[in-house]
Amino acid sequence: MPGWERTAAALMGSSGVALAAFGSHGLRPRLADDPEVDKKVQNFQLAAHYQLMHAVALLAVSELGGESSLPGYLWVAGVAGFSGTLYTLSLLPSGIALRKRVAVFAPLGGLCLIAGWVAVAFVD
Numbered sequence: 781m782p783g784w785e786r787t788a789a790a791l792m793g794s795s796g797v798a799l800a801a802f803g804s805h806g807l808r809p810r811l812a813d814d815p816e817v818d819k820k821v822q823n824f825q826l827a828a829h830y831q832l833m834h835a836v837a838l839l840a841v842s843e844l845g846g847e848s849s850l851p852g853y854l855w856v857a858g859v860a861g862f863s864g865t866l867y868t869l870s871l872l873p874s875g876i877a878l879r880k881r882v883a884v885f886a887p888l889g890g891l892c893l894i895a896g897w898v899a900v901a902f903v904d
Contacts, residue, residue: 785838792834793835803824803828824867834896855892855893855896859889860889862886
């Protein structure tokens, strides 16, 4: 039975491909009337890119083994915070107050992504 990191990597990777496909083919028509459509499509694609990149990194770390799961925990939290925020902001209508409340999670997610990479260097 695969470890949780491998399972998480597979789920992050498969959903990342699906979300990237939606961002490339289905998002723009849904946002056609939104004045920020170009920015939202770009942010959605950026979110998918980071999700896919960290899915591969998580898979690599899971295959290397080691005692600590800290990088994996941080990357999963980081993808949820960073990419999840960008996905949400891309789908929310422009100009609603909820966007500001949601936006605060992107930097926290980004910090988790960075911390996961630092953890790779210092934990075994």
